[in-house]
Amino acid sequence: MSEQDAQQKDMASKAHADVHQDESDAAQGTTRLKIFRGDAEGGSEVEYEIPNIEGMVVLDAVLYIQAHQAGDLAVRWNCKAAHCGSCSAEINGKPKLLCKTRVEEYEGQEIRVHPMRAFPVIKDLVSDVKWNYEVARSTIPFQSDEQAPFIMYEEDVERLYEPKKCIECFMCQDVCHVLRTHHKHPEFAGPRFFVRNQWLEMHPKDTQSRLEYLKEGQGGIGYCNITKCCTEVCPVNIKITDNSIIPLKERVADEYYDPAKWLMRKIRGRRSPKTGAVVGRNGNRNGG
Amino acid sequence: MSGGTLSWSSFTARFPWWAGSVTTVAILGAFTIYSIFIVFFQPVxxxxxxxLSPMYSPPVPSPIDWLSPAIFVLWIPLGFRLTCYYYRKAYYRAFLWDPPNCSSKAQQREPRSPENYSGERNLWVFNNVHRYFLYGSIIVVAFLLYETIRAFFPDGFGITIGSLLFLLNVVLLSGYTFGCHSMRHLAGGRVDCYSCVRGGNLRRKSFQWVSVLNGRHMFWAWVSLFSVWGADVYVRLLMAGVITDLRLV
Structure with missing residues (x-):
């Protein structure tokens, strides 16, 4: 981040703090938050007390603490409107966008804020999510025989809107036990990238196959046991398991686990899911 | 602070992380014990x-006297449910604790070490046989529909509590069977370009209809389980003379 950016961010943060200062005059009671303070070496929870302000979200509370009580508290945030996916963290052990979670949801409960645990911690509430961008680079990119811009019909692209809603907050990656508990990062792409692959696989103009990548490669879709935690935490309500992972698993089953489909490919040849036309005879995915 | 309305997630958050798993184990365990009891120790x-109880439809004659005919029927719906994407989620969570719940506290209780976790690889790839159980289940549902029509003819046309219960059962089972994820894939999910293939519009419509059912697959899965269970209990209460099949029309 440049110095100018840092200054702008600091001013924005102070502006928030001023607003909270004004509002805190009218606040009633206080709320206690326990926030993880530390880095990759370790750390512990530190308790803070802030004045209650009606409608306050957890990010407001964290920024209030940053402005008034702990100036060195690290938190990543940007839009404060649940659009950028920057402020992902864990509240009481569940991934949440700090800017979309109201403090009053936890009335009568302890509020414990931690960074996303599926990734290395940089400092306090900031995790290092760069592994996700490495996975993104391993994904087989969109490729078409035609030159863009494409003419496409609504009926062919309506399933592509939902995966495009993804804001890359990586909370689905964080809650996925394959990554979080079993640390299968080298051989498992994770829910966010199944959403991405579903979009690519179902795109009517794409000509690539990603089934081998998903089954044998870094995709590792076999590790997913569809327990739907990713769907539960998605802040933009993408039905990740039902609309991305299971359709991809069904396509993998078509290709690798269905003897009738295999026999049909041997007899009738491979048919393109795009056109229905026979594209190969010997059972190879690419029609060779 | 103001309270606000109670959402489903905040309602379930009030229960401990193991509550869902225990409930699933209790219901599926009770159904399994009940099924084994009636199949091996009770008459048709x-x-x-x-x-005819849905557990015995289609009525296949048993070649061995002591072996219940249900044995030759139940493996299809049982296999269908065992390999169903929803029930997979339910039993991975409830029985295998892989994970028992999505919270970090629950995930720390997962019994398998990273080296021993293989997800749906290895032997679990046999869950991919689900689509074949779907084909078998469609046939079973067709027979249940026939049995439901028969239930409306106790002695000439008539509507009884039993016939309505059978009708409800076949509706719920159809919702579960025809809303399955494999059905969704078969109906049109595997097509990438509906405007490019023959019958594409019909396949798209089919996909959309199945998707409507599929959106509540968990609901259909549970209510259809209870309706089969309830229909069998009702028939057995009639057989035992505890109740009579009240005729409405």
Missing amino acids: GEYGGYL
Whole structure:
């Protein structure tokens, strides 16, 4: 981040703090938050007390603490409107966008804020999510025989809107036990990238196959046991398991686990899911 | 602070992380014990010549006297449910604790070490046989529909509590069977370009209809389980003379 950016961010943060200062005059009671303070070496929870302000979200509370009580508290945030996916963290052990979670949801409960645990911690509430961008680079990119811009019909692209809603907050990656508990990062792409692959696989103009990548490669879709935690935490309500992972698993089953489909490919040849036309005879995915 | 309305997630958050798993184990365990008991220790569930328990439909004659005919039927819906994407989620969570719940506290209780976790690889790839159980289940649902029609003819056309219960059961089972994820894939999910293939519009419509059912697959999965269970209990209560099949029309 440049110095100018840092200054702008600091001013924005102070502006928030001023607003909270004004509002805190009218606040009633206080709320206690326990926030993880530390880095990759370790750390512990530190308790803070802030004045209650009606409608306050957890990010407001964290920024209030940053402005008034702990100036060195690290938190990543940007839009404060649940659009950028920057402020992902864990509240009481569940991934949440700090800017979309109201403090009053936890009335009568302890509020414990931690960074996303599926990734290395940089400092306090900031995790290092760069592994996700490495996975993104391993994904087989969109490729078409035609030159863009494409003419496409609504009926062919309506399933592509939902995966495009993804804001890359990586909370689905964080809650996925394959990554979080079993640390299968080298051989498992994770829910966010199944959403991405579903979009690519179902795109009517794409000509690539990603089934081998998903089954044998870094995709590792076999590790997913569809327990739907990713769907539960998605802040933009993408039905990740039902609309991305299971359709991809069904396509993998078509290709690798269905003897009738295999026999049909041997007899009738491979048919393109795009056109229905026979594209190969010997059972190879690419029609060779 | 103001309270606000109670959402489903905040309602379930009030329960401990193991509550969902324990409930699933209790219900599926009770159903399994009940099924084993009636299959091995009870006679065929049939009453009055017009109500045949859904656990015995289609009525396959058993070649061995002591072996219940249900054995030759139940493996299809049982296999369908065992390999169903929803029930997979339910039993991975409830029985295997992989994970028992999505919270970090629950995930710390997962019994498998990273080296021993293989997800749906290895032997679990046999869950991919789900689509074949789907084909078998469609046939079973067709027979249940026939049995439901028979239930409306106790002695000439008539509507009884039993016939309505059978109708409800076949509707719920159809919702579960035809809303399955494999059905969704088969109906049109595997097509990438509906405007490019023959019959594409019909396949797209089919996909959309199945998707409507599929959106509540968990609901259909549970209510259809209870309706089969309830229909069998009802037939057995009639057989035991505890109740009579009240005729409405």
